[in-house]
Amino acid sequence: QVQLVESGGGLVQAGGSLRLSCSASGRTFSLNTMGWFRQAPGKERDYVAAINWSDDSQSYAESVKGRFTISRDNAKNTVNLQMNSLKPEDTAVYYCAADRLLYGSRWSWNKVDYWGQGTQVTVES
Secondary structure: OEEEEOOOOOEOOOOOOOOEEEEEOOOHOOEEEEEEEEEEOOOOOEEEEEEEEEOEEEEOOOOOOOOOOEEEHHHEEEEEEOOOOOOOOOEEEEEEEEEOOOOOOOOOOOOEEEEOOEOOOOOOO
């Protein structure tokens, strides 16, 4: 089993920045992909970004390209999401995700092995 614990999130004005972190523990050696999804009220849980554990390759949803950056800290088994130029439409609960398979921008919510508890991001206009 793998446990994911998120931190960060909160309330920010449009154009501002936030940083989310996700710490993984347990059988982390089994993981190949970690990343983030988000879910706004009344909507599906959507893919945001992913990073491959083996080669650090990154992928992003079109809606966040150029504004969000995903990175990882191997020593701490942590994945970070730096969110810049935030927009009101970025408002959602952000979930850390991890999987034993390799995924990129086609990663879907129903292909995730492990989830974090979620953290709220609210962007005010």
